[in-house]
Amino acid sequence: GRRGWVFRLSRCGVPIMVDAFLIVVAAISFVLIVISNIVFIIKMTHPEDKNRALVPKIIVLLGLTLAEVLVLMLPFDVAMASILPRLDLAVDQLQEEAVSSTMWVIAYISCAGMAFVIIPFSINFYDSDEEDSFGRRLCVSFAWSALILGIFAFLVGILWGFLGEVELPVWSTTSPLLPYSKLSVLQKQSGEGYALAPNNKDGTKGFYQNQGIVTIRTTIAVYILAMTAFVGWFLVMLFSGIGLIALPMDLINAFRTRPKAIDVRDFANRKLELKNRAKELMDVGADWERESKGSSRKARAKERIFANKFKAMVLELENDYEKLMIEYKERGGNPLIPWFQLFLGVMSFVISISWIAQVVLFVFLKPPHQRPFLNAIFTELNNVFSLFGTVAYAVFAFYLLWAAIKGQMKFGLRFLIISIHPMSLGKTMMNSLMFNTAVVLLVSAAIVQFCAIAFGGYAHTTAISQVFNSQVRYLKFLSWFYSFAGGIFYILFFCVAGISFIILIILPCFHKPQSTREQLNTHR
Secondary structure, eight states, X not given: OOOSOEEEEEETTEEEEEXXXXXXXXXXXXXXXXXXXXXXXXXXXXXGGTTSOHHHHHHHHHHHHHHHHHHHHHHHHXXXXXXXXXXXXXXXXXXXXXHHHHHHHHHHHHHHHIIIIIHHHHHHHHHSOTTSOHHHHHHHHHHHHHHHHHHHHHHHHHHHHHHOEEEEEEEEEEOOOOOXXXXXXXXXXXXXXXXXXOOOTTSOOSSEEEEEEEEEEOOHHHHHHHHHHHHHHHHIIIIIHXXXXXXXXXXXXXXHTOOOOOOHHHHHHHHHHHHHHHHHHHHHHHHHHHHTTTOOHHHHHHHHHHHHHHHHHXXXXXXXXXXXXXXXXXXXXXXXHHHHHHHHHXXXXXXXXXXXXXXXXXXXXXXXXXXXXXXXXXHHHHHHOHHHHHHHXXXXXXXXXXXHHHHHHHHHHHHOSSOOOOOOTTTXXXXXXXXXXXXXXXXXXXXXXXXHHHTHHHHTTSHHHHHHHHTGGGBTTHHHXXXXXXXXXXXXXXXXXXXXXXXXXXXXXXOOOOOHHHHHHTTX
C-alpha cells in the first residue's frame, strides 16, 4: 500500500486527511502546469499579439490550467480515496468524501463559467472594432455574454426544475427469519442470530428479491456539473472521435512528407507552382466577392462555407510555402524533428488502439466477460509507486484532449460549417487560442466522466465516480444517454472514429486531385 505521513487539517470544522507526499506532488504538478501553459502561450502567439492582448492571455492561461487540473483531479481523488480506510471513524470517511465532492462541484462550475461566460466575453471584445469607443466595445461584449449566460441559466433552471430528479434503482430482499436453533454451526460461531431462509425442496428460493426505484432530487450544483459534462460529451464524441484517427495519421504523414533538401531548379519550379496557386486563389476570391454583393440572407450560409474553404486553402498554401523554404534555405531543416514526429505517431497509434480496446473490454462488455485491461495496469503501477499510475492515466486522458483539438481542426477543414481556428507555432491569434481553450474546458469536463467510466476499476472508490454513478447516470432524461447499451455517447464515439477512418484514410486513396478553382467552385 501507500506509505507516507497522513496529516489531519481542519477547514470550517471539517477534518481533512492529507498525505504529505500527495501535497508535494500536487503542488509540483500545478507549478509545472502553469509554467508549461505560459511557455505554450508565448510560443503559439502571433507576432501581432506579442505585446498586446494581455487580458486574453491571462484568460487563456487560467482556462488551460483549470482544464488540466480538472483532468488530473481524478488520480488525486484516487489517492484521497486510498486514505479513507486509514480513518478511524465512519463519520470521518463521510466528511472526507463530502469535501472531495465539493471540490469537484466547484471545479465544474468554474469550468462552465469560463467556457460559457468569460471566454465568449473576451472573444467578442477582442474581435470588436478598435475604432469604437472602449465603453461601446465593453457594453456589446457584456450583452453577448449576458445573453449566453441567460440562455444557459434558463435551460439549466428549467431542466433542473422538471427533470432534476435521480431515479436510483434499488434491490430489496424479503425472507422469513430462521430461529437460532436452525442455524448452521458456522452461523452460530459468527454470532449471527438470524439468516435468510434456504432454498425450498423444489429448488426455488426461500427468499424474494424485488427491484424498485427511489426518486431523489439532486442539487442545482450537481445538475450544473451534469449539464457541463453533457455538453462536453458531444464535443468528445465528435472531435475526439475524429482526432483518435487523425492524430496518428497526421504525425506519420508528417514523417512521410518530411522536408528534403532540393536544388535551385526544383526550388524555382515549386515556387512557380505556388505562385500560380496563389494567383488562382486571388482570382476566385475576387470573382466570388463580386457575385456575393447584395446576396440574400439564404445565400449567406453558403458564403460562409465558401469563406471557410477559402481560408483552409490559404492555410494549406502558407504551409506549403514554409515547407519549401525549409527544403531550400535550411536544406531540409533539423533531421531529428521528422523522426520525433514518427515516434509520436507510432505512440499515438498505440494509445488510440488501447483506448478502443479499453472501451470494448470494460464498457461494452458486462460481467463476467468484462476485462480490466488498463485498469489493472494503472493499479499495478500505483502499487509499485503511486506517481507511476498517475502519469500513465495522465497520458491517456491528455491524449483525448489533444485528439479533440486535432479533431476540431479536421472537422472545420473538412465540413466547413464552423469557423476554422487553426493553431500554428508563432502564428495563432488570440481569438483562436481562446476558442480552443473553451473547447478544451468543455472537453475536459466530459473526459473526466469518460475516464471515470472507462477506468472504473481504477477509480471506482473516488468521490467523482460516486457522483457520476449514483446521481448523474440516473438523472431523468440524461440516464438514457448513459445507460443504453453501455452508453449512447460511447457508441457514437466509435461510429465517428469509424467514419473518420474511412474518410481520412481510405477515401483519399481513390480521390482524384483537383485544381484550386475546381475545389472552390464545388462550394459556390
